Amino acid sequence: MDSTATDRFDTSRFEASRNRLASLAYRLLGSATDAEDAVQDTFLHWQSVDRQRIKVPEAWLTKVATNLCLDRLRSAQARRERTVGAWLPEPLLDGDPMLDPADTFEQRESVSLAVLTLMERLSPLERAVYVLREAFSYSHAEVAEILDITESASQQHLHRARRRINAVRRRGGEVDPASARRIVEEFLAAASSGRTERLVALLTDDATAVSDGAAGLAETLLRYDTPHRIAAVVRAGFKPTPAKRRLIGGTPAIHYALVNGAPAILFMLGDQVVGAVTFDITNGKIATVRGIAAPTRLARVAEAWRQHEPEPPLITEW
Numbered sequence: 001m002d003s004t005a006t007d008r009f010d011t012s013r014f015e016a017s018r019n020r021l022a023s024l025a026y027r028l029l030g031s032a033t034d035a036e037d038a039v040q041d042t043f044l045h046w047q048s049v050d051r052q053r054i055k056v057p058e059a060w061l062t063k064v065a066t067n068l069c070l071d072r073l074r075s076a077q078a079r080r081e082r083t084v085g086a087w088l089p090e091p092l093l094d095g096d097p098m099l100d101p102a103d104t105f106e107q108r109e110s111v112s113l114a115v116l117t118l119m120e121r122l123s124p125l126e127r128a129v130y131v132l133r134e135a136f137s138y139s140h141a142e143v144a145e146i147l148d149i150t151e152s153a154s155q156q157h158l159h160r161a162r163r164r165i166n167a168v169r170r171r172g173g174e175v176d177p178a179s180a181r182r183i184v185e186e187f188l189a190a191a192s193s194g195r196t197e198r199l200v201a202l203l204t205d206d207a208t209a210v211s212d213g214a215a216g217l218a219e220t221l222l223r224y225d226t227p228h229r230i231a232a233v234v235r236a237g238f239k240p241t242p243a244k245r246r247l248i249g250g251t252p253a254i255h256y257a258l259v260n261g262a263p264a265i266l267f268m269l270g271d272q273v274v275g276a277v278t279f280d281i282t283n284g285k286i287a288t289v290r291g292i293a294a295p296t297r298l299a300r301v302a303e304a305w306r307q308h309e310p311e312p313p314l315i316t317e318w
Contacts, residue, residue: 010046010047010051013057014043014046014057014061017057017058017061017062018039019097019098019100020058020062020100021038021039021042021061021062021065022035022036022039022097022098023097023098023099023100023101023111023135024062024065024066024069024131024132024135024136025038025039025065025068025069026092026098026099026111027110027111027116027131027135028066028069028070028073028127028128028131029069029072029073030087030089030090030116030117030119030120031089031090032090032092032096032098032300033090033296033299033300034072035069035098038065038068038069038072039065041068042061042064042065042068045064045068046061046064059142059145059146062146063145063146066128066132066146066147067146067147069128070124070125070128070147073124073127074124082120086212086218086219086220086221087120087221088113088117088210088212088221088290088292088297089113089116089117089260090297090300091113091259091260091264091276091278091292091297091298091301092111092259092260092300092301092304093257093258093259093300093301093304093305093308094257094258094259094260094261095304095308096300096304098111099111099260099261101135101136102261105174106134106135107134107135108174108261109134109261110130110131110134110135111135111260111261112260112261112262112280113259113260113262113278113280113290114169114170114262114280114288115165115169116260118164118165118168118169119131119161119165121164121165121168122160122161122164122165123157125147125149125157126157126158126160126161126164127161128143128146128147128157129143129147129154129157129158129161130157130158130161130162130165132146132147133154133158140154140155140158170204170280170282170287170288175263175281177258179281179284180262180263180279180281181256181263183202183263183279183281183284183285183286184256184263184264184265184279185256185314186198186202187199187202187234187279187286188238188254188265188314188315190202191234191235191237191238192238192315194235194239196228196231196232196235199227199230199231199234199235200227200228200231202285202286203227203230203231203285203286203287204227204282204283204285204286204287205227206225206287207225207226207227207230207285207286207287207288207289208223208224208225208230208287208288208289209223209224209225209230209233209234209288209289209290209291210222210223210224210288210289210290210291211237211290211291211292211293212291212292212293212294212297213293214244214247214293215247215248215274215293215294216292216293216294216295216296216297217293230289234289237291240318248267248269248274248275249269249274250269251269251317251318252267252268252269252274252275252317252318253267253268253313253315253316253317253318254266254267254268254313254314254315254318255268255310255311255313255314256311256314257276257305259276259278259301260278262278262279262280262281263278263279263281264276264277264278264279265277265314266301266305267318268305268313271302271305271306272302273298273301273302273305274293274298275291275292275293275298276291276292276293276298276301277289277290277291277292278290278292
C-alpha cells in the first residue's frame with residue numbers, strides 16, 4: 001500500500017471513531033464547540049504519530065481525546081469561566097449524534113443538561129471516570145489505562161462522583177413525553193397570560209431557574225430559587241414588548257422541542273434560534289427552568305433545526 005493509500009486508510013479509521021469521540025468530548029466539556037475542537041486536536045495527534053505501532057486505534061484515540069479534554073478542564077481559562085457562574089452547558093437538539101449513545105437510561109441521563117451541570121461539582125478526573133463508566137461502559141481496568149491511574153483509584157473516583165451527583169440530583173425517572181409536553185404547554189399558556197398562581201402551581205416547592213440574560217448578555221448567570229420569584233420573573237420575561245422585539249431583531253415564533261432529552265421551547269426568527277427555555281420535570285412538576293440566549297450556545301441547535309421539518313409553532317407570533 002503506497003503512502004497516499006495508507007493515509008486514506010488511516011483517515012477512514014479515525015472517521016469511524018469521530019462521532020463517538022465527539023460524544024465523549026461533549027459529555028466531558030459540556031460544549032459542542034469545545035468538543036469539536038478536542039476531536040480535531042485528536043485527529044492532529046493521530047496524523048503525527050507512527051500509526052503502525054498503534055495496536056488498538058479506538059483505545060488510543062479515546063485516551064488522547066479524553067486527556068485533551070482534561071487539559072481543557074484544568075486550564076486557567078476554564079477554571080475562571082466556570083467558577084464565576086457564567087457557564088451553562090451548550091444545549092443540543094434531540095437526534096444530534098453528540099447525544100449518543102442513548103440506549104440506556106444511564107446513558108441518556110449522562111447527557112442531560114441537569115447532569116452536565118451537576119458534573120461541574122466534580123474534579124476533572126472524577127468527571128472523566130464518571131463519563132467513561134456511566135455513558136460508555138468502560139471497565140475500571142480500561143478507565144485506568146485511559147487515565148493513567150490505578151483500578152483502585154478509578155473505583156474511588158467513581159464512588160466520589162456518584163456521591164456528589166446523587167447528593168443534589170432530583171430523581172424522578174424518565175418523564176412520559178406526552179405528559180412533559182402538556183406541562184410545558186400549560187407553563188407557556190400561564191406565562192403568556194400572566195397567570196402567576198398557575199405558574200407557581202406548576203413548579204416544585206424547591207424549583208430553581210437560571211438564565212444567561214436577555215440576548216445572553218448577562219456577565220454572570222441570573223438565578224432564582226423560590227416558586228413565587230420564578231413565576232414573577234417568568235411572567236415579566238414572557239411579556240412581549242417593542243423593546244424586547246428590537247433586542248432580538250423581530251417577532252419570533254415559539255416551537256416545542258426536545259433538547260438533551262428534556263422538553264424545551266425555542267424562540268425562532270426564521271431559521272434562527274434566538275432563545276431556548278429548557279425544563280427538568282420531576283413527579284409531574286417543573287423542577288428547573290433554564291433560559292439560554294447566548295448565540296454561541298445556540299448555534300448548533302439552530303443548525304440542527306434547519307435540517308428537520310418542525311411541527312407548527314405553539315405561538316406563531318410572540
